[in-house]
C-alpha cells in the first residue's frame with residue numbers, strides 16, 4: 001500500500017478487542033530483566049574466540065612501524081590482524097546513496113584519519129588473553145597536524161549536499177524584513193558534542209557456514225547492516241545474515257554498523273571459528289559516531305505584539321573529513337512558527353575527528369535548545385508570556401511548504417500543559433522567587449518532531465495451534481516494537497496477546513525500515529496491519545466464508561452460517577500473508593509533525609549554582625497512541641535526556657590531540673536517578689489519517705525535542721541568568737549570577 005490517500009476507517013479505529021492503546025507490558029521485559037534476552041555479544045557458541053581492538057593513539061598520520069611479535073606469541077593468541085594482512089575490502093564508496101550502507105573497511109592501509117581508529121585486531125582463546133596481547137602491540141606513528149577545533153576553522157565552512165534535504169531554505173526576503181522589524185533578537189547558541197551512551201555497547205558474534213557469514217550483533221537497521229557488510233566484504237547481500245533480536249539502546253548510534261561487525265566477520269573467516277568482538281565503553285566515543293557540536297545563530301524580527309515577521313536559523317556543525325553529514329538543527333524552524341520572511345542555513349566544517357552522525361532526534365534535539373530559548377528571550381524582551389507568544393505565532397498552514405498540517409495540536413498542548421502545570425503561578429520577573437538559598441523558576445518550551453513513514457514489509461503466518469507469527473526484519477531498540485506489533489496483530493485478528501508471536505531482527509525476513517527517526521512503529525506497524533488484513537482474506541477464502549460476512553473473533557472465523565477454528569485453517573502448510581507499506585502523496589500534500597509543550601520547575605542554589613529540576617510536565621499530540629505505557633516511557637525518557645542536554649552532557653574535545661577527553665560514563669555525565677524529578681507525560685487524543693493506516697505519528701524522539709530548553713528557560717526565570725552555551729554547568733551559572 002502506498003500512502004497516497006487518507007486512510008479510511010479500519011479495524012484499528014474500531015478497536016473491538018481493546019488491544020490498541022492498552023498499556024500492555026513489554027513482552028521482552030521479563031526476558032531482559034532475567035538475562036534471557038541475548039544481546040549482541042551474548043550468543044553462546046562452541047569454540048568461540050574473543051577479539052580485542054587496538055586503537056590508534058594519534059588522530060592523523062600513518063603507521064610508521066608496527067611490531068606484533070610479542071602479541072602474536074602471547075598465551076592463547078590465535079590471530080593478530082593488521083593492515084599488512086587484512087583480507088581485501090572495498091574502500092569508501094560515496095556513490096552509494098544510503099550512507100549507512102556504504103562500505104566501512106578497517107585495517108585497509110597504514111593511514112590514520114581519526115583518533116581511536118582500529119589499527120590491529122587481536123583474537124585469543126579468552127577475552128583476557130586478547131586484551132593482554134593487545135597491550136603488547138607496539139606502534140610507531142608518523143604524526144601529522146590535524147584540525148580539530150570547529151571555531152578555529154570557521155573559514156572552511158561548506159554548504160553540504162542535499163542528501164538530508166536542502167541545507168538552505170528561503171521564503172520571502174529575510175534580511176530586509178528583519179532590518180525593518182520594530183523588535184529584534186539576534187543571538188548565538190552553542191551545543192557541545194553528545195554521545196549516545198547506550199547501555200549495550202556495539203558488539204558482535206560472527207561465524208561462517210561456507211561462503212555465508214552469520215553476524216549476531218546490535219543494530220537498529222538490519223537491512224543497512226546487511227548491505228554495509230556485503231559492500232565492505234564484497235559479497236552478495238544474500239551471503240550476509242544479520243541477526244539483532246535484542247538491542248540495549250541505539251539512539252542513532254547503531255543506525256550503521258562499525259568495527260565489531262566487520263572485524264569479527266573477517267577474523268572468523270580467517271580462523272574458521274566464531275569470533276566475538278565488542279567495543280569498550282571508551283572505544284565507543286571514537287570508533288562509533290557522535291552528535292556534532294553546533295553553533296547556531298537565531299534572528300527573530302517581531303512586531304510589538306510579538307507577531308513574528310522574520311525568522312532565521314543558521315547552523316554550523318562539525319563533520320568528519322570524508323563525510324557530508326550535517327546536524328539539521330534548523331529543520332523545525334522551517335515550519336514551527338508563522339512569519340512571512342524566513343530562512344534556514346546549514347553549514348558543515350570538516351575536521352579530523354570521528355564521524356558525526358544522527359543522535360536521538362537529529363536536528364530538533366539541539367535545534368530546539370536554541371530556538372525555544374530564543375523565543376523565551378523574545379517573550380522576556382516584549383514582556384509577553386512565553387506561552388502567549390507561541391499562541392500568537394501559530395501558523396494557519398505550513399509557512400514554508402505552503403500545505404496544510406495533517407494534524408497539529410500545539411495550541412491544545414500549550415493550553416492543557418499550562419493549566420495542569422499551574423503556569424499562571426509563575427512570576428514573569430526573573431530572580432524573584434526564593435526559598436532560603438534556593439532560587440525557584442519555571443520555564444516552558446514548545447515541542448515538535450517531524451513525522452515519517454518508510455518502506456516496510458512484514459509476513460504473518462497461521463499455524464495448526466491457531467497461533468499467528470509475525471516476522472519482519474524490524475528491530476526493538478528498547479522502544480517496545482515487539483509489544484506494539486503484537487497488539488496490532490492481536491487486534492486485527494481478534495486473538496488474545498499470547499496467541500501472537502513476534503519475531504524481529506533477522507535479515508532473512510521481509511525487510512523493514514528498522515528503528516530510527518521515530519518512523520519504526522508507523523512503518524513496521526502498518527506493514528503488520530496490512531499483512532494481518534491480507535491473512536484474514538486468505539482465512540475467509542480457505543474457510544469458504546464470504547469476506548463481507550466474516551467475523552474474526554475468539555480464534556474462529558464465523559459467517560455464511562459457518563464457524564471455522566483458526567487451528568483448522570492453519571493445518572498442514574498453514575496460511576501465510578504479506579503486507580507492505582510505502583510513503584506516497586500524503587507526505588507531500590500535508591506537513592506532518594508531532595507536537596507538544598513541556599514545562600519545568602527548577603531550583604538553583606544561589607551559592608553553588610547547583611540546579612535541581614523539581615518537576616516536569618510534557619503534554620503531547622502524536623496521533624493515535626498504540627500503547628499507553630510504552631508511549632509514556634518514550635516521552636519521559638526523552639524528557640530525562642532533555643535534562644541531560646540542558647545540564648550535564650558534553651564530550652570534551654582535547655583540541656591538541658583530537659580526542660574526547662572524558663571518554664567514559666564516569667566523566668561524560670548523563671542524568672542519574674537523583675537528577676530526575678517527578679515527570680508527567682500526557683498524550684492528547686489524536687487520529688492522523690494522512691500519516692499511515694494506523695493513524696499514529698512518531699513519538700520516540702518527541703520528548704527530547706525541546707525538553708532542555710524548558711529547563712534552561714526555568715533557570716533564566718529563577719536567576720535572571722541567560723546562558724547560551726550548553727550545558728548550563730554550575731560554573732557558568734555562578735559566573736553570571
Ligand code: MOS
Pocket residue numbers: 220250251252253255358359360361362515516517518
Ligand atoms: Mo534515530 S537518531 O534516527 O535512531
